[in-house]
Amino acid sequence: MTGASTDSPDPTGWFEAARFGLFVHFGLYSLAARHEWVRSRETMSQQAYDRYLNRFDPDLFDAPQLARTARESGMRYAVLTAKHHDGFCLFDSALSDYTSVRATGRDLVREFVDAMRAEGLRVGLYYSLLDWHHPDFTVDEHHPLRGTAAEQEPRNMARYRAYMEGQIRELLTAYGPIDLLFFDFTYPEKGPREWGAGQLLSLVKQLQPGILVNDRLGIPGDYVTPEQYQPDRPLERGGERVMWEACHTLNGSWGYDRDNHDYKDPALLVRMLVQSVACGGNLILNVGPTGRGALDPRARAALGAIGEWTRLHARSVHGAGPSAFEAPANALYTQVGRRLYLHLLAWPLRHLHLPGLAGRVRYAQLLHDGSEIRFQEMDGTRHEHNNLAPPNQPAGTLTLTLPIARPDVLLPVIELELDGQE
Template sequence: MAKQEDLMDNAEGSEQLNIEQLEAIDADHDARMAWWREARVGLFIHWGLYSLPAGVWKGKEVPASYAEHLMLRARIPVSEYEQIATEFHAEHFDAKEWVRAAKLAGLEYLIFTAKHHEGFAMYDSDVSDYNIVKKTPFARDPLRELADACREEGIKLCIYYSHSMDWHHPDSQGNTWDYPHNIGAYDDVASWINDEDKRTRYEHYLHTSALPQVKELLEKYGPVGLLWFDCGHKLTAEQGAAFVKQVREVQPDCLINRRVWMDPYGDYGNTSDNQPHVRVPRKDWESIATLNDSWGYKVADHNWKTADVVLRQMIDVLSLNGNFVINVGPMGNGAFDPKSVELLEQIGHWMQTNGEAVHGTRQSPIGKPPWGRCTIKDGILYLHIFEWPTNGKLLVPGLRNPVLKAYALADKDRSALPVTRISEEDIVIEVPISATASTIPVLAIEFTGECDTNPVRLLYTADYPNNFGAFDADIEGPTVRYDTGKKDHDNLINWTSLEDEASWTFRANGPDRLQAVLEYGAAADVDGGSYELSVISKRSGETVSRITQTVKATGDGYEFAAFPVGHLSLPEAGDYVLRLKALSLPNGAFICLKKIVLERG
C-alpha cells in the first residue's frame, strides 16, 4: 500500500537531459524566478471534498496515509462521492484568515488546490459544473476570495492543479471501479500508450477538460505566481509540453513546477513529498512537507511534527538552495485545525526574529557544519545553530573573508561577539554557554569582499561527532542507490556489486586518530560479508589508513545498529577521501548504510 501511494508523488520520474542547457535557452527564466528565489518559503493548502469525511467513510477509517486519496483507497463510486458536495457548507471559511495566517508565519506565497485527483473544482469553473459554486450549499468561489486576500496582504497567489488524473471523469486516469476500461491509478505510460481506446479517450480528457481548466484558471484570477502540477510522470513528454505551452501562452511569467512532466520540464525541480533527506535535483528546487502525515485534513492523524522539526527541515532545504513549502489541510468547515494554527504561530514567532536569514538567502557556501546549517545574503553569513556548543566556542569552517562583526539575531542590540581566526579558512566565535534563543538560534557574520570560502567538510577534533551521512555520499557502481530519503529511509540500498562504493571528501587541520563507527542495517543473509573502510590522501592519491571488517546482521535492512569498527589515522593536515567498499558478498548483497561517524575515542 505505502509503495503505491509513494508512486503518486512524481519522485521517480527523471529524464537524463541537460537541465542547465534548457534553462540557458529560456532567456526569461531568471526573470520569472526572481520572486520565488526571494520568497523561499510558502504555504500549501489541500482543501477539497475529501476534507469533510476526513479519512473516514461509512463510519470506518480508510487505510490511506493521505486523506485526499479517500475516493481511490475506498473505491467510492462517483454517484456516492458526489453526495459529499451536498453537505459541504464550509461555514467557517475565511480567505483573509488563511492568508493572514500565512503572512504571520513568514510564508510569502500560497498554493491553493484548485482541483485534486478527486476531480472536484474548488473554484467557479466554466469548463465543468462539478465545482464548489454549482454543487455545494457553500456556493462561493474560495479561489476568487483568496486571490483578493493575497493581493491585499502582499502574498503571491499560486495554484495547484491535478492535470494527469481525475477520478470523476470517465476518460481520465485512476477510476477503474466506475470505468473498468480506464487507465489505472498506478499504471505507467508504457502500459497504455499503445492501447488506442485508452490513449484516445485520455487525450480527449486532456483537451476538453484539463487544458481548458488550466487556461481558465490563468484567465480568471489575475496574475498567478506558480501553476503547481502533479503526477506528470503519468503523461507522455508531448502531453506535458502541451501544459507548458498553455501556461506560457496565457501568463508567460507564471512559474511551472517540474511535475508538469519530469526533468527537465518546468522552471524548477521537486523532491518527493515529505522527504527530509535529499540529493539536490536542480539549481532551483523545492521541498514540500506536511505538519503531520496527511495533506488533506484527516481526523485520525495525530502524528504532529514539532515546530522545531519543521524549522530544521526548512533550514536544511534553504541551506541547499531550495524553497520550502509547509502544508495545512483545512477542515471541511473551512477552518484550520487548532494544532496547525499553533504550529504556524510558533513558526511565525521564530520567523519574526530570524526572517532575514530566510528570505532572499541562497545556498550555504561552507557546506553542512556538524552544529547546524548556513545561509548567506548580501555579505552576511547566517549560522542556524541546531546543536549549541557547550564550551562557548563555535568553530565556523571555511570562511576566508575578513570578519567585520558577529552577533545573534535574537539580540536586539546586536552586540558584537568575539571572533578569533585560527587558520586561513576557519574562525571561532565566542558565544554564551547557554543558547541565545530557545528554538534554533541564528548568528550573523558580516564580512568584507566577495564571498571566499572552502565548502569541503572540516573534520572536527572536539565537541561534535563527524557524521558522514549516506545522502551526503558520492556513490559509484552499477547497483548501489540512495533510498527514498523519506522518514527512516535516509540510507543506501541495492548494494550488490563489488564495484559499488560510497565516498566523502573532507579536510583535516592536522594529524589525527579517530574511532570509526558504521551505522547500518543488515539482513541475515549478508552476515559474514566483508568490507574495507579507507582514507585516501587527495594530494598523493595514496591510502593512508585502512580498516577491514565483517558484516554483522541486525535482523533486517531497516533495523539499524551502530558498530565501532576500529581507528583511522591521518598523518597530516590536508584533504582526504573516506571510502567504503565491499570486499566479499557471500549472498550477493551488502549492508544498507545509514552513516559513518568519526569521533574521538
C-alpha cells in the first residue's frame, strides 16, 4: 500500500486492507514507569506529577526508527497519543503551555507523522477526552484530585469543550492528512453531552472528510474498538456487521511499565492477529516507549518475531478477510479472492481433512516456503487406502498430506488456490 493519502473514494478501504497497526503510548507517565494511569492511581497532585515534566527529555525517541520497526513488523498504520488523560500534549498547541514543545522544543506529533508517512504507513492520532491538567475539567471518579477540595472548585465544562475543539482543529489542520482519530473514552460520569460529541464529530469530518473516527465519543463512529479482549466472531451493531479493531497491549499496560513482565508470547500475538482477520477485524498492538522514548528490549524482541512471521505470511492477513468456508478444528481461515489461507493452531498428524473443499482446490502449498502440499479427494463410502481418512468421511472432503515435522514458524499457514471460487 502507499502513503497516507485520504483521497480514495472509499476511505474505509485502506483500514480493512491494512488489518494490522501499531499503537504508541508515550508521555510524562513513561518516566514514572508504572502504568499510564499512575497519576490517577496514586492520586498525585499536579505539583507532584510535575517532577516528570521537569525531567522530560525524550532523547531516544527516534520516530524514523519506530516507523521502520512498525513496517518491518507487518503493520500498515500507526497511532500516537497526541494527548493522554494527564493533559500533556506531544504537539505544538497555541491553547496550552503543557506541551512537549514548551518542555523540550520538540513537536513529537510532527516527527511521528512525518516518519510514518515516509515509510508508507497510514497515520492516526489518539486524543483523550479526559484532561486532569485542565482547570475546567470537572473532578470525577477518575480524576487524581477526587476526594480533595478541588471537587468544590468552580469548573466549566463548556470552556473545556471549547478547548478540546480548538486542539482538535489544531491537530487536523497543522499536520496534513490524518487517516484515523482515536478518541478515548466515555464512561458513566461523562458521555456524549459532556463531550459535545455530535458537534465534535461534525468538526472532525468537516476538517478531514476522509478520516476514520472510532466509537468512544459515546455515539456511533466509523469502527468499534474492543479493548484487551479478542472477539471470536464478526461484530455487529443493529444486526449489521461493523468494522472493528481489537486493541491490545504486549503486557497489560499501555504506557511503559518497567516491572511488568507479563508479556504475551509472540505466537499468541500472531494468533490474535489472524483471529481478528478471520472475524473481519483488525488488530492494533501497543508499545509503550521508555521515559527516554526508546522501545525496551522485550518490545523489540516481540515485534521482531512478529515481523519474521509477517515477512513470510503477509498475504494471508493484508487485504484478507473472513471466508465462507468453515475451518476444521484448531484452525482458522482467511481469504483473498481465490486464495484461501488455512492457519493451523495445532499441527495435525500427517493428514488434515477439509470438508466441503473436494473439487474446489487447484493447488496447495505451505506459505512460508512455497512447498507443495499434496491432497486427495475422499468419496466418503469406505475406509480409504493408506489410512488417509476414517470410515465414512463426509463426501466432498479434501484430505491434505502434511509433513510429520511442524514448520519452524510461529503459526504455519497453508495457501489453497481455489478453482472458480471468489
